[in-house]
Each structure stands twice: as structure tokens, then as C-alpha cells.
Amino acid sequence: xxxxxxxxxxxxxxxxxxxxxxxxxxxxxxxxxxxxxxxxxxxxxxxxxxxxxxxxxxxxxxxxxxxxxxxxxxxxxxxxxxxxxxxxxxxxxxxxxxxxxxxxxxxxxxxxxxxxxxxxxxxxxxxxxxxxxxxxxxxxxxxxxxxxxxxxxxxxxxxxxxxxxxxxxxxxxxxxxxxxxxxxxxxxxxxxxxxxxxxxxxxxxxxxxxxxxxxxxxxxxxxxxxxxxxxxxxxxxxxxxxxxxxxxxxxxxxxxxxxxxxxxxxxxxxxxxxxxxxxxxxxxxxxxxxxxxxxxxxxxxxxxxxxxxxxxxxxxxxxxxxxxxxxxxxxxxxxxxxxxxxxxxxx
Numbered sequence: 001x002x003x004x005x006x007x008x009x010x011x012x013x014x015x016x017x018x019x020x021x022x023x024x025x026x027x028x029x030x031x032x033x034x035x036x037x038x039x040x041x042x043x044x045x046x047x048x049x050x051x052x053x054x055x056x057x058x059x060x061x062x063x064x065x066x067x068x069x070x071x072x073x074x075x076x077x078x079x080x081x082x083x084x085x086x087x088x089x090x091x092x093x094x095x096x097x098x099x100x101x102x103x104x105x106x107x108x109x110x111x112x113x114x115x116x117x118x119x120x121x122x123x124x125x126x127x128x129x130x131x132x133x134x135x136x137x138x139x140x141x142x143x144x145x146x147x148x149x150x151x152x153x154x155x156x157x158x159x160x161x162x163x164x165x166x167x168x169x170x171x172x173x174x175x176x177x178x179x180x181x182x183x184x185x186x187x188x189x190x191x192x193x194x195x196x197x198x199x200x201x202x203x204x205x206x207x208x209x210x211x212x213x214x215x216x217x218x219x220x221x222x223x224x225x226x227x228x229x230x231x232x233x234x235x236x237x238x239x240x241x242x243x244x245x246x247x248x249x250x251x252x253x254x255x256x257x258x259x260x261x262x263x264x265x266x267x268x269x270x271x272x273x274x275x276x277x278x279x280x281x282x283x284x285x286x287x288x289x290x291x292x293x294x295x296x297x298x299x300x301x302x303x304x305x306x307x308x309x310x311x312x313x314x315x316x317x318x319x320x321x322x323x324x325x326x327x328x329x330x331x332x333x334x335x336x337x338x339x340x341x342x343x344x345x346x347x
Contacts, residue, residue, distance in 0.1 A: 012053040020049035073120030077132035090303020148313035172328035173205025191234040193251035231255030235262035253278035271337035291334030
């Protein structure tokens with residue numbers, strides 16, 4: 001191997017590719033952008049040289065030249081919760097279908113949410129998809145004034161330039177309660193999700209459905225949270241009540257997993273002595289070893305539709321805010337059944 005053909009030290013540049021292919025730097029730039037002005041033979045030589053050198057285009061430099069990063073930023077509230085991961089799958093599918101890249105950050109630490117978004121904006125992303133968030137209204141509207149924003153799963157913050165895609169959480173909660181009432185349950189407790197807009201809507205749906213069934217006096221809401229530990233603690237509190245419920249409607253599937261563990265630890269038969277319904281319809285809840293009855297959201301569709309809404313804004317097809325609410329559907333599995341009637345012994 002001669003000195004001229006030896007691979008350059010360090011990261012190869014566009015100049016190295018041009019030298020290897022025996023063409024100009026500008027021709028390399030055109031070829032890598034897919035320009036039709038480059039002859040097929042020259043394009044093949046340039047691509048071969050780039051492959052031999054292991055050359056990777058500088059995305060930041062290309063963005064400056066093209067005035068477009070072709071990159072979408074995505075904030076995911078909590079990747080530990082499978083519901084957000086499944087929505088993210090849909091977002092990524094929608095973004096990739098348009099030939100764009102994604103940069104994903106997590107907002108599990110509330111204090112870091114705005115700094116993480118600022119980093120995305122520094123990279124000149126062309127829009128943001130927020131798979132839930134904890135931003136206050138003023139902050140979210142300020143970000144929307146700077147770039148296109150679509151929020152998935154929440155609709156409580158609105159404003160110019162902010163589109164939302166979510167499920168009707170209140171109606172979904174009503175489905176859960178009606179299912180349990182139809183099975184014959186009357187003492188139905190709700191394990192809440194704390195101070196969260198989605199959780200508040202689901203609690204409102206629970207209360208409305210209980211009232212519609214004439215069960216106002218049976219309404220019981222136990223404070224909880226959105227993870228399995230919170231669901232376990234809230235279920236333990238429900239099971240310790242003097243008039244123990246026969247069914248639990250839990251704010252989400254993740255917390256419902258904790259509730260299932262609490263029922264098992266209490267030695268109760270599931271679903272004979274205790275029925276449990278979750279909310280979200282994650283793939284995890286459908287595993288045969290779990291079989292959780294759940295109010296299922298179209299999670300991947302939420303993500304894909306959020307990406308479509310964002311590209312409508314990027315392409316300049318929308319000016320007014322658009323709010324899309326998708327229906328949920330109850331999926332009955334192994335954790336719900338009619339309440340077992342107490343047995344009586346005749347002496």
C-alpha cells in the first residue's frame with residue numbers, strides 16, 4: 001500500500017473522499033446529496049471511496065448548508081413505563097417514513113425537562129413531539145412559538161402552534177366501570193394516579209360511571225401513582241378497608257401490575273375474590289402470564305398520528321391548532337369475573 005492510498009489518520013473528511021475518488025470536493029458534496037447532476041460513473045467512484053474510508057457526512061454542517069436538519073426531536077416522559085415506549089415506536093415509524101432522523105431525550109427528571117428540550121432546539125430540530133410532559137403552560141407556549149410542537153397523550157395545554165393527539169381518558173374509564181358493573185360488581189374502588197392531568201380525567205370518568213350506575217355511595221378513590229410500586233401501595237390500602245372492594249379499577253397498566261402483586265400477597269383468588277382492570281392496553285398487559293383486563297389505547301397509532309401532525313406543520317399545511325381524540329376499547333382478559341358470592345353453610 002502506497003502513502004497516497006493509505007487511509008488518512010483520524011476521521012475522514014469530504015476532502016479525503018474527493019482525493020481518493022479523484023474528483024472535486026463540490027462533486028462529492030453533490031453526489032452524497034443524491035444530485036442528478038453527477039454522472040453515474042462518478043457517483044459510483046465517490047460512494048466507493050466514501051465506503052473504503054468509512055466517511056460519515058457531518059449532519060450539522062449539512063443542516064447549515066441546506067438550512068434544514070431533517071431531524072425531529074422527541075421528548076419521552078418516562079421510558080420505564082411501557083406505554084410511552086409503545087407510543088415512541090409509532091412516532092419513530094412516522095418520522096422514518098418521511099426520511100427524517102430523530103433525537104430522543106427523556107423527561108423522567110422533571111427538573112431536566114426544559115434543559116433537554118433546549119438541547120434539542122440547539123441542534124436545530126425542525127419540530128418536537130412530546131410524549132407527555134410536565135411543562136407549565138407558559139413554557140410550552142414559548143417553545144411552540146419557536147418550533148412546531150405536537151403533544152401526545154395530553155390535551156390540557158393548548159395554544160397557537162400546539163397540536164395534541166390523545167385518547168378520551170374519561171370515556172375509557174367509564175368503559176372500565178361499566179364492564180365491572182355488568183359483571184355484578186358494586187364495591188368498585190379506583191386506584192388513582194396522583195396530580196396528573198390524565199389521571200384526573202380517568203378519575204372523573206370513574207366517578208361519572210359510578211354515579212350513572214347508581215353507585216355514588218360506593219365511590220372510593222385511593223391515592224396512588226403511575227408506577228407499580230404506587231399501585232401496590234394503593235391496592236394494599238384498598239384491601240385493608242373494612243368493607244373491602246370486590247374490584248379495582250387502576251389508573252394505568254403499570255400501576256395495575258403492582259395491584260395484581262398486592263392481591264396475590266393478600267392470598268386472594270384472582271379474579272374470583274378480586275377483579276382488576278388497568279388502562280393503556282400495553283403489550284405487557286397482554287402476556288399470557290399476566291392477562292390483565294385493560295382499557296386499550298391505540299398506542300402506536302397515537303405516535304404515528306403525532307408524527308403526521310408535526311409534518312403537517314413542518315410542511316406549512318397547518319396554522320390553527322388541531323386536537324385529535326382517539327377512542328379506547330376495553331380488552332377483557334383473565335383478571336375480571338363476576339364477584340364470588342359468599343358461601344353459606346347449613347348446619
